[in-house]
Amino acid sequence: NAGVTQTPKFRVLKTGQSMTLLCAQDMNHEYMYWYRQDPGMGLRLIHYSVGEGTTAKGEVPDGYNVSRLKKQNFLLGLESAAPSQTSVYFCASSYRLAAYNEQFFGPGTRLTVL
Amino acid sequence: AQSVTQLDSHVSVSEGTPVLLRCNYSSSYSPSLFWYVQHPNKGLQLLLKYTSAATLVKGINGFEAEFKKSETSFHLTKPSAHMSDAAEYFCVVRGPVRSQGNLIFGKGTKLSVKP
Numbered sequence: 001n002a003g004v005t006q007t008p009k010f011r012v013l014k015t016g017q018s019m020t021l022l023c024a025q026d027m028n029h030e031y032m033y034w035y036r037q038d039p040g041m042g043l044r045l046i047h048y049s050v051g052e053g054t055t056a057k058g059e060v061p062d063g064y065n066v067s068r069l070k071k072q073n074f075l076l077g078l079e080s081a082a083p084s085q086t087s088v089y090f091c092a093s094s095y096r097l098a099a100y101n102e103q104f105f106g107p108g109t110r111l112t113v114l
Numbered sequence: 115a116q117s118v119t120q121l122d123s124h125v126s127v128s129e130g131t132p133v134l135l136r137c138n139y140s141s142s143y144s145p146s147l148f149w150y151v152q153h154p155n156k157g158l159q160l161l162l163k164y165t166s167a168a169t170l171v172k173g174i175n176g177f178e179a180e181f182k183k184s185e186t187s188f189h190l191t192k193p194s195a196h197m198s199d200a201a202e203y204f205c206v207v208r209g210p211v212r213s214q215g216n217l218i219f220g221k222g223t224k225l226s227v228k229p
Contacts, residue, residue: 004157040123040221040222041221042204042219042220042221042222043158043204043217043219044219045216045217048216058216059216090157090158092158102160102163103158103160103217105157105158105159106157107155107156107157108155108156108157
């Protein structure tokens, strides 16, 4: 089992460019999440999905879009990157509600927007 | 509203001495609480969780936490620190049910372990 994997590990973008971050999990989890981590801020939820074909907004959704076309994949898109989106992005998954089930995290994607 | 406050942004201990990482929570209902650990340049890993069973929760790597409702605290402890414990630790509370499993993270406590 690879667990949760993220692609790419690092990326540098110029302001206004677009990109997609890919998250994949092989644990047959229903729930998937995208977080961003900034120094001194902990993790903040961007978007999440409770199943294939569904997505919902988290705490900081502006500037991001997501898609969950397949159960095992959760994509995070930046249509027009801004320097404020420089961050480390983590994907996570859980079997069901995170309240009662552990969230498993990927290794992160470090994104810099110039 | 649900929130967590980690009282120390940085804790430094010597190897072999006890570890105490402090966390206070606020919740409008019976909380579910977690501690996660993040080693440098790694993802997060669950250390332990409290979900209204025993108030003393044992986790991996010798860590444990005690839920104290009267003090709204969920402090993380370990009797004897090891060099490999150097990492950042996050106290986490379950968000509102309507958020379908949202977790609310504290800002983190960085633990340094001196030889």
